[in-house]
Amino acid sequence: MKVDMHFHLEEGPYTMQWLGRTIQALQAPLPGSASCQGIAEPTSTGSASPPDRHSLSWMKTELGKLNERLDKGGFSREWLDRYLDWGRARGIERFGIVDHLYRFEEFQSYYANHIILDDSELGRMQRRWLDHVCIGSIHDFLGPVQEAADRLGTISVGLEADYFPEADEELRGLLAPYKVDYVIGSVHFLNGWGFDNPDSQARFKKADLQKLYTDYYTAVEAAVRCGLFDFIGHPDNLKLFGFRPDEEQLMPLYERLARTMQEAGVGSEINTGLAYRYPAAESSPSPVLLQILCQYGVPLTTSSDAHYPDDIGMLLEEAVELARAAGYKELCYYSGRQRIPYPIP
Numbered sequence: 001m002k003v004d005m006h007f008h009l010e011e012g013p014y015t016m017q018w019l020g021r022t023i024q025a026l027q028a029p030l031p032g033s034a035s036c037q038g039i040a041e042p043t044s045t046g047s048a049s050p051p052d053r054h055s056l057s058w059m060k061t062e063l064g065k066l067n068e069r070l071d072k073g074g075f076s077r078e079w080l081d082r083y084l085d086w087g088r089a090r091g092i093e094r095f096g097i098v099d100h101l102y103r104f105e106e107f108q109s110y111y112a113n114h115i116i117l118d119d120s121e122l123g124r125m126q127r128r129w130l131d132h133v134c135i136g137s138i139h140d141f142l143g144p145v146q147e148a149a150d151r152l153g154t155i156s157v158g159l160e161a162d163y164f165p166e167a168d169e170e171l172r173g174l175l176a177p178y179k180v181d182y183v184i185g186s187v188h189f190l191n192g193w194g195f196d197n198p199d200s201q202a203r204f205k206k207a208d209l210q211k212l213y214t215d216y217y218t219a220v221e222a223a224v225r226c227g228l229f230d231f232i233g234h235p236d237n238l239k240l241f242g243f244r245p246d247e248e249q250l251m252p253l254y255e256r257l258a259r260t261m262q263e264a265g266v267g268s269e270i271n272t273g274l275a276y277r278y279p280a281a282e283s284s285p286s287p288v289l290l291q292i293l294c295q296y297g298v299p300l301t302t303s304s305d306a307h308y309p310d311d312i313g314m315l316l317e318e319a320v321e322l323a324r325a326a327g328y329k330e331l332c333y334y335s336g337r338q339r340i341p342y343p344i345p
Contacts, residue, residue: 001342003333004087005096005156006184006233006269006303007312009145010074012103012133019066021308025082026065028310031089075144082309084152090313094333096303097145098158098184101174102130104138110174114164116192122203126194138178149181156181156335160233162188163223172228182334184269185229187219187237196240204243213238213245217253221260230334231267231301234274234284235293242279247288254289258296267332267339268298270323272315273305283319287326294327299339301332320344 012018051057072078080097087095101107108130117127142157149155159178161171163185175183188196190212193203204212216238223229235257238244261268271284285293293300302319306312323331324344332341 001093001331001345002091002313002316003094003096003302003331003342004092004304004306004313004316005094005182005301005333006098006158006160006271007083007096007306008099009079009083009097009141011100011307012135013129014132022069023062023066025308025310026069027062030085073140075141077144077148079309080144080148083306083312084148086309087312090316092313092316094154094156096156096158096182096301096333097148098160099141100133100160101162102133103135104141105134105136106138107174108134110164110167110170111162113170114167114192115189115194122193122200125197125199129194129197142178142180156333158182158184158334160184160186161228162186163219163226163229164189165219165222168226168228171226175228181336182230183228184231184233185223185226185266186233187216187223190215190219190238195238198241201241201243204241207243209243209245210249213250213253217250217257221257224257224260224264224266227264229266230337230339231269231299232261233269233303234271234305235268236285236289237274239280239282239284239286240274240278244280247286251288251292254292258289258292258298261293261298262296266298267301268293269301269303270319271303271305272319273303275318276311276314277305283315283322287322290322291326294323299332299341300328301334 051061069079084095102111111130115126116123145157149157157180159180161175161183188194194200220232220235224232268285270290274280275283300323302316304312304314304316306314328344330341330343332339
């Protein structure tokens with residue numbers, strides 16, 4: 001069985017890079033399709049041939065596709081089906097669609113309460129970021145995605161929730177109205193700093209990395225203990241830009257985290273997004289941390305953390321091999337707030 005339990009239908013901020021990547025996703029042929037193999041797609045008798053690539057008519061056609069995508073939005077059936085088509089072509093049998101809470105106006109105050117939004121350089125940067133990525137109501141996401149889940153039966157619907165220390169009850173109250181299959185707990189902020197924002201990564205160079213990692217794992221442990229999350233997303237996410245002390249120094253933190261996850265019954269994912277999208281070029285957790293999680297019997301699921309349809313399922317075969325090498329005999333997916341195990345073939 002092949003599972004991708006963590007991918008996103010859309011993610012801002014809406015830069016020119018985002019625009020170009022969206023066009024790329026619209027143009028990409030499905031794996032195994034005739035166009036992917038360089039074979040001309042057949043046209044019906046009497047129909048016009050598709051315009052030559054790089055011609056003006058071709059460009060107008062592509063812009064038309066992009067305009068339709070932007071008009072219908074990231075939660076349209078057409079855009080969702082593109083992910084599912086790509087996933088099925090890569091052998092995925094169980095899908096887990098999530099979105100970040102910061103995308104939704106119902107949770108904007110939660111972020112305003114806990115991240116730096118003052119008049120400092122970082123505060124102004126993060127204020128712009130939050131304004132740009134918060135694009136509407138959570139119902140805009142849950143409605144169409146739940147409809148697809150009910151229709152197809154192979155989709156789990158989740159939320160990815162940022163954890164802030166000592167904000168457990170606030171988050172619990174905000175999540176209470178929404179019924180989902182699972183909630184991922186993630187730490188993307190330390191002391192109000194969104195450390196995965198590439199525009200702020202220079203702060204790593206001034207930091208005491210050992211203290212930074214200690215603070216990070218303290219926050220992840222608190223997320224595990226709070227009782228809100230089914231599994232922890234990318235549990236060593238702090239490494240994404242390649243700033244990490246010698247991993248030997250992190251072993252006590254790894255052991256403590258694994259023990260806490262075992263006691264709380266909270267799982268982990270093996271997230272390949274860090275391997276193909278970030279300078280770390282390594283899945284999360286690292287092979288060393290993954291082995292320790294296995295030793296403590298921490299449940300594991302697999303995810304690509306894709307943000308575009310042609311990234312769904314990326315490196316999942318490698319993720320399964322990493323899990324097997326760490327000692328795992330089974331993986332899991334989530335449905336109805338239950339963990340469903342299945343054997344590694």
